[in-house]
Every structure is written in C-alpha cells, then in structure tokens.
Amino acid sequence: MKLAPLALLLASSMLPPSARADLERLPVVELTAFKDGHALVRREGTAPLNGGVALVDGLPEPVFGTFWPYAKGEGVELKSAVAGYQAVTVNRTPLSAEEILTAAVGTQIIVHESRGEEDVSYAATIVGRPTRSAEEQDRNDRDPAAGGGQPTLPVRGPTILLKTDQGVRVVPIGSITEFTLVGDAPKTIEEQVVKTGLKLRVTAPEPDGEAAVGLSYVQKGFKWVPQYKISLGEDGQAKVVLQAALVNDLIDLEDATVRLVVGVPTFAFAGQTDPISLQVAYDQVNQARRLNALSDFTTDGLMLSNAVQTQMRSSGPRGGERPEAPAPEMAGGARAEDLFVYTLEHVTLAKGERMTVTVKEFEAPYEDRYEALLPLVPPRELLSDDNERRRVGSLVAASTVRHSVVLTNVSDAPFTTAPALLYRDGQILAQSLMTYAAPGGTAEVNLGSAVEVSVDLEESITGRKAEPNLRGMDRFERIALRGSIEITNRRPEATTIRLTKLVPGEVDSATHPAKDQTAERRELGPADIAGLPDSAVNLSRYGVPNWWVSLNPTTEVVWELTVPPGETVEVSYQWHYFWRW
Template sequence: MGYIRAFVATSLLGGLAVAQSSPSLPATHLKPKTVTAFKNGLAFVIRQGQAESQGGSGYLTRVPPAALGTLWVAPLDANVTLDELVATRISATYRAETRSATSIGDLLRANVGKRATLLLASGKEVSGVIRAFGPGSPTASALLYLEGDAANPGYTPFQPGDVKQVAFYELPASAVQTLQPEGDATEGKQLALRFRVKGATGPVNLTMGYLQSGLGWTPAYRITLEDDKTATIAMQALMINDAEDIENAEVFFVVGFPNFAFSRVLSPLALQQSLAAFLSSLARLPISGGENALSNAVLSQRAAPYRPEAADDAGTINGLLEGAAQSEEDLFLYGRQNVTLAKGERGAYNVFSGRVGYEHVYEWEIPAAPPVTVDSRRVTAPTETEPEKIWHTLRLTNSLKFPWTTAPALAMSADNKPLAQETLLYTPVGATTSLRLTLATDIRAQQSEQEAERKNDAVMINRSAYSAVAVNGALTLRNYKSKEVRLVVRKSVIGEVLSASHNGKAERTAEAVQSVNPISKIAWDFSLKAGETVTLTYRYKVLVN
C-alpha cells in the first residue's frame, strides 16, 4: 500500500463557468490579468474586466479558494465605490466530463466509497471510507467527509488541503468525473460573488485580487563556459499551474522570502467551509505565523557566502527586456508577458541570459578532528586513510543587474557537453558563488597532525584540571596538472590557533561557545604552479583532561 504524492489543490472545480445563472442579475467571469508567482506554490492573482450589472448589482463567477484577508474587489471607474460583496450559490447547468486525476483532491473525489488512510499535515493518520466532498452539488463545498470505523464512528470533515498523502486499500481510480457547462447534464449550483456598487447602474470595470495556492514556479539554470574567463548563464522559469486557466496574462516570478501568515486559512468568501472548520483552521496556525511549516530544500532560499569581490565589468544581458525585472522591497520580480497556461499544464519560460566572469578554483574543506579518549587521556584522533577530497569548482561573479535565486544549475562546456549539475545558491548582485563541478584527481593532498608539547594541569576550570596540548599540523598538496591552479584551503580545528604559514588567516567562530575549547578556522588562498608541491603548516593549542 503505497502513498500517492501530488500537489494539493484546494479548489477542485475552480474552472467551472455559469451556463444558466439566476435570472434576476447578470453574471460575469473576470479573467486573470497579472499573476505574481512564488516558489512555495502561492500566487497572487489580479483579475480585471467589465462586469455586467443591473442597477449596480451583479455576479462574479469562478470564485477562487483565496487565503484569508487577501480577496479584494474594487471598481476601476471614477466615482464608483463597492458597497457590498456576498458569497453565494447560483443555478448553473453542467455536463459530465472525465479527466485524469492530477492532485490529491482529484484522487479522493475519484475514489468516493473506497477505504483509505489519510496522512494529514499535522502528522496524524486517519482511516475510513471516503463518502463525499460536501453536501449538495459538486461545487457546493470542497470539504472531504470520511466515515470512520467502529472505534471512531460518524462522519468527520477535512479540508483537502490538509491531506498530504493518501493510501488506498484497493487499486485506486486514476480518473475523475468533472462537470462542465453546456450539453446534456443536470442542474447544479455555482459559487459566485454578488456585488453591489454605488455610482453606476450599468456595466462597471472591476478588479479582483487574491492569494491562492496551487500555482507556483521553480527556476533552473544553464551555465555554459564560453572560454577560460567568461560564462553564459541562462535562467528558465518552470511554472506549475494547478489553480486556474491563465490566458495572455503578465506573470511575475518572485525571488525572496515571502511571509503570508494566513496562506493556509481559506477566506470565508471562498464558501468552502463551515464556521467550525474555519475556526479550527485558525487554531492550527503556528504561534509565530509565517511560512516556516511550508519550507523545504527546493522551495526555500539558501544564500551563498558573501564575498565582496568587485566584478571586472557590468556584464552583458541578453533576452531580458528593460523593465522586465524589478525590485519590490526585499523581493525581486522577473516579468514575463503574454503567458497562457491552462489549469493542469506546466510551462517553461526563458527569463534571462547573460555573460558573467568566472574562475576555476580548487577547494579543500578539512573538518576538525575531535579529540578521542585513550586510557583516560584525550589525544588527537588519527588521520583517516581515505583520499582527500578536493573539489574543482567554478567561482562565478554576479555582474548582472539582478540576483540569482537558489536553483539547480547545469554546467555545460562550450561544445555543449555536460560537466556537472549542482545547486546554485542565492547570490546578490556583485557577490560571488561557487558551483562544484567534480572531484579533482590531478591534485593530490595529504594531512597530518602530531603532538608537539604538553603542559599537564595547566588550567583549572570548574574544579577540573586541564592539560594544554600544542599540536603541529601539515597539509601537503601537489599539482599534477599541466597548468597553474588557484587553491582555496579551509581547515577547522578544535582549539586556539597559534600560527599558520603561507599567510593563512585564522579566526575563532561562535560555534560550541560553551566548550572549553573554541572552534577555529584557518583559510589559505594561493596559486600552485604545474608540478609544484606546497606544505601548509599550522599550530594550535587544545585543552584536554
């Protein structure tokens, strides 16, 4: 019994339109004009258009599953104000269609009557028979009703958005029947917003904005090494639409750390939950708010270490129109015009391409060897016999006019041969970042440490006597390549650094501040000619008892 994973869609039939509405008032569907998509699956959508009204009143159909406090409707005409907005249901005629299930909500709807186990966002598992998605017509509610067993009898309502995984006890159906307007079908109900404006009696231009889940994007990079100093970096936006149809809309792909504290709580105007369910969803919010519970390695940012190295030039940008990229407070937006993407589709869009400077750097990261206990004495751990790992990396400088967001990056040679794929970390304008290519086999390294001096009972700490041990270390590197290379070596030690050769720079970190021994780091940055060997030496003091 395997779990089926999918994007969670809180609105299963958000694309339904009114075929026959209540005769007293006209109904209008406003189409999306702009979409601001975030990497965590949230999007802020703005719909605009001319809405028909009778005496200043009318219906807006295709009500979105908006987050609490984000659904707003406003007139665009001068001297016209919104007086009332009411979420309701109006009559509509539908015909049946069958389509593939693309979300957990679809799978649940397609398997009504089957026994399943649901894994909720809280981590709790519940089992029972799937009975319905709410009472009444297919669009009346998106609530999931689960009939429990003898231990938990009765019907329990759930929000489909709270279901993260589902396991079925028999082969599940993979297709779901949906209802579309037109043709032979049954009468049903359609969610709608009834509006009333002041200052207009006929058609009125309206805008509607809201935040919803099910529409997001993820970036991907291609880095092509043109020569020994110049690379072309291209970013592609991969857009995932499980929310609603988009036609000729302007889309903004956002880079940054969005904070929408109520994104997991549906607005009452979405008309998809009872008062009890609404209050329950509020009670489940984390105390600190925010989006921390939604973060993961693909949807969040990780920043590259800041290295204040100035770019040699401003870089060259291709394929990005002026004004298409802009900054809003601490967020950065990449813009794209005329995007058409239906619900259930995925799209890939080239956002920018630019030339930047880079350098081949070979990096050796050496962790601290912790002291070990031997016959009640603490001594330095012996060096491992495994080959030392030196990484061949690309040191890229962001000389473009906009930051690089965290994303997978494919490195290619000038003749389009793949070199490596690694994560490109968030890199601000003017900063540098390292991208690992492969382990360097033509640069060999060895390390060793020996006890040089010991002073027994040198220090008393908390009534305990500590001996001061001085340790000498050596790092030997040999360049077997036919050309000079740049090497960056970083060595961590447990103790206080006393000296380091070859202009090694030592610093004490704030790690393990409660320990009697500090965590220190030594860094070397130098060039090594072809065939040469260098030995870096250092000395540090560690307290043992």
C-alpha cells in the same frame, strides 16, 4: 430508440425565467507568481447587471485577508460582494433518450409504447414534463427557521405529456420503448445546476447595463521554478541563461500577464482560508480571529513558513483542443521593495499544464576556486578503541579539494536560489545550486571534487609536559603536536588553493612555502563553529569532558597556496592542548 434507466433532468421549458441568468466567468488578466506556490491573481471583465447586481462564476479559496473585489468606471462603485450558491442554467448536449425527449418540446414524434403484453405505436407532439418549481417547493416544504443553504432546484416527474388526436396523454417515460422524431433532433438541452459564485452589488449609471468588475486575491496553486544554465568560457566570462518553469494547478490563463517574483514573500496567514470561500471551516476562521498579536506570527503554531517548493502534482489539461497560443514575451524586470519582478506578457496556460520560458540571458565574470577543509582530529586520549580510530581515519581520508566557480553579478537583476547546469566547451560539468546574489554581489556554485588535486595529512605528538597547577586544577599535561599537509597538483596548469585546517587546541606556529606570505591563525567562536559542517568540528561524539572547552580552543589555520603543475607543496603547523589525567 430504446431507453436506458432514466435520471431526473431539468428542462428549460419548465423553468421560471428568473433561473436563466448565467454567472459571468471573469478571465485572469494578471498573475503574480511566487516560488513558494502562492500567486496573486487578478481577474477582470465586463459583466451584465441585473438591478445593479453582477453574478460572477468561480469562487476562489484565497489566503485569509487577501480577497479584494472591485468595480471601476465613471460613476461605478462596488457596494458589497456576497459569496453563495446560485442556481444557473447550463447548455449541454443531450446524450440519453430521456434527455432528447425532454429537450424536444413541441416536436412531433412517433411513439412505441409498451402496454402490458402489447406494444402500441401512435403519433404525438411533445408538450413537456410536469415539474415542481423551486418556488413551489420552498413555499410548501422548506422550514423558514432553517435559514439559507443551497438553492432549491425544480424537480421533474417521471411522466411526459404527449398531445394526440384524442387529447393530452400522460405517459410514464419508462413505458416508451422507442420513438422516432419527425424533424431534426435537438442539439442542446438546458439544465439548471447549483454553482458557487459571487453577487457583486454595484451602483452604476445604468443598473441594468454593464460594468467592469474584478477580483484580486492570493491563492496557492501556481508557482514558478527558476533554473539556470551556465556556460563557462575560457576568457573568464560565463554566459548565464535563466529559465522559468511555470506550474499551473490553479486556474486557466489566456493571454495573461504573468509576473515572476524573486525574493522571499511574507504571507502571515498563509495557512488560513478566507471566509469568502464557502469551503472554509468555522473553527479555522475562529482561530484566525484570535490572532491578536500580529507582531508574533508564530502564535499557536498557525503561521506557516514560506519555504521554496520545487515539486507539485500534475493533472492533465481540461477541455478539448484549443487554438495554438502565441509564445510568451519577456517584458523586462523591475525592483519592488525587497523583491525583484520579471514580467511575461501574453501567457496562455491551462490549469494542469506546465511551461518553460527563457526569462533572461546575460554574461557574468567568474573565477575558479579550489578549497579544502581538513576536519578536527580528536585527541588520541578520546579514541577508546580501534573502531573510533578507523572512523577518524575515514573522516580525514574523505577530505578532498572542492572545485567551485564564483560568479560576480554585474546585471541589474539578482541571482535567485535555483538548480544550475554548468557547461564548458559544450560539455556538461555538473548540476549544482545557484545561490542568491544581489547585483554587485557574488554567488559560489559548486562543481564537485577536484580529483587532480590531492591533500595528505600527518599529525604526531612531539612532547608532553606536566602542568601540576593549571588554573587551580591538578593532574594536567601540556601535549605538544606537529602536523604536516602535502598538496599535490596533477592539473596541467598552476592551481591556487585555499587550505583550511581545524585544530583542537592552541596553534603555536605555522609555516608557509612562500617567503612573502604567512598562514592565518584565529580561534573560532560559537558563531564560527555553527557555520562549519558538523562532521568537521564536532567532538561531542567522542565523549569530550566538560573541562575541555574552557582550556582548549578550536583554532583555524588558513593558507593561500599556489601549486605549480605536477608539483607538491608542503605546509606544517605546531599546536598544543591540555589533558587531565
């Protein structure tokens, strides 16, 4: 067997017994997932104690202030948790010739050694590799004033000790061209590596026995993405299916309980990493420490918003083949203060994997809603050229009747904000957005434009009247106008439409085709205007003068109209505004 370039590896035979303690990897027993990518992780297991100390593998990177270790059991109490670097022993398969020689201590071999111009073969028994222990290096080389840091690892020399009939030979490993093992080749090699971990110091009835220990912390990297499928029935009932997509970029789960939270979480220190993580920067901790005004979570711009995320990178699963995991089981849902929590049992999902699972199926009554919002048409005095007139014409022409469905939430769980696919009779209608609705509330889901219902608008000036002294100002005119709107229904059934027209001025009258109904008129305040689309209500782009707002309100006229199939209904309105010359 020929030797490749050799690395310095650490053999277990030369390591002190104290280096052989492994770190206990605590499994995840419960994980609470939020839609913004944060997760409350609870890891728990039984760890061996060595003088009341449990060594735990897997140092997390928690959100500042969310790391809480614990121990439980009769007479068991956690005293402290120390994060640091630990020298631990791992078992690996030897791959190189040097690794095989290092792991085969006590094995007889036939060595082929290069000595200048000749190759020499002889039988020998592997004694070991000369190694400087960590204790020796610390005693001789480390500066006591330097403090802690990563633990020292033993260093192996470039030679191997071989026992022959003449004695123990010290052979440079690089001079061994090949060798033959007399017997079976070693299957594993023990190496010492440095890992980050936790020392949990506990008081227990048996300090060298076992103890149940655990970690609880919030960390970013696991989220759930809700998705809805809504099937509209002919009887006014919709079948709603809530599906959860689980995105795991945090930690392996095996037979764990996963809780899915509906609601907006509050993590005041979401942008800060807890000091227990060895990767946290000192200045970052210092900044967090200076946040003494906890009532204002925007101090220094350090607090991050909890916006819902819907995309995250994907990395492949680690390790080899795993046995097929059972499907997760839905275990119901419950309210927790302002949040609602769904519970999934028996979830197995490796880091880097994704999963979809049905969370809830229920029925909800719904009704179709048709609405049209016709924007403000700016006064012609503000339209200085043909380009602006064409822009206004395009804005009016783009006004269409919007079709949506209004779902009433009669279930015990809220609707959450999520993408929704809508079907009718097995045919997909649209993808839209489900909005939040508490039990008993309603959510409106947009289906798009109702192409079979059209709206046509006409407006014209009907008169001008001079106002020589309007509120102590001169050179004003009162300009009167009339508008008409035609709604044509080409659908095979009667359609009820809510029609809204925004008017720049004061509305004097509005007609309604139904004798027992009237149009609603009201002047809009700043809060009303803020809730409307900017393109429908904004006149500032046309250079409206400062005095305009004080004399001319923005008025809304609303009609509820039922248009028979194949017919056209017309409504009209009159209004005026004041203009200064």
